[in-house]
């Protein structure tokens with residue numbers, strides 16, 4: 001495919017969709033556990049007991065797959081260079097009407113922050129989840145603090161994921177192909193990630 005560039009390998013994409021499937025399973029099975037307002041969602045799983053069981057199984061899958069995805073991305077998302085700082089200074093171009101051309105690598109700084117947040121949220125949700133799983137085995141304050149952190153991280157994660165899904169689909173046409181088929185168009189790469197484009201091709205104008 002002369003006009004396409006590989007962005008994600010098959011294993012990277014499978015990992016991303018395992019994280020996504022377990023994330024949405026956790027969301028649906030966890031809503032009723034989070035608040036009485038949402039206990040209607042238990043019906044999707046045939047009752048509260050089943051929803052709780054599904055939540056625990058999906059939690060283990062999410063924890064390990066998301067942690068693996070985070071560690072695989074870590075080298076690409078953990079550092080911010082001068083070009084990234086310029087992106088921050090100009091609000092990623094989202095705050096102005098004119099065209100902005102940022103010299104962005106594989107991920108833009110917004111994507112880096114999202115990936116770092118997901119990594120931290122995974123650890124917090126997983127560790128607090130252990131205390132909530134077996135509440136009688138730990139002191140009361142540990143379980144209560146865990147419930148507070150688990151709920152707060154859950155709300156934060158949902159908000160970030162809503163923005164992520166929008167930007168990866170309708171917000172930036174051409175992006176979803178990267179996660180579905182592994183490839184993006186050359187034009188997309190030049191426009192959104194020019195530094196990465198130059199790194200992975202011999203196109204060095």
Ligand code: HEM
Nearest residue numbers: 007019020023111114115118161165168169175176178179
């Ligand atoms: C229907 C839901 C989702 C869609 C359509 C989607 C789509 C995508 C796409 C297209 C990319 C590649 C972006 C690029 O090449 O620049 C991506 C990357 C990524 N996704 Fe998702 N995603 C979804 C759900 C999730 C969830 C639930 C998580 C984690 C909780 C997640 C975490 C990530 C991370 C960490 C990256 C790499 C950094 C980034 O591009 O922001 N995704 N996703």
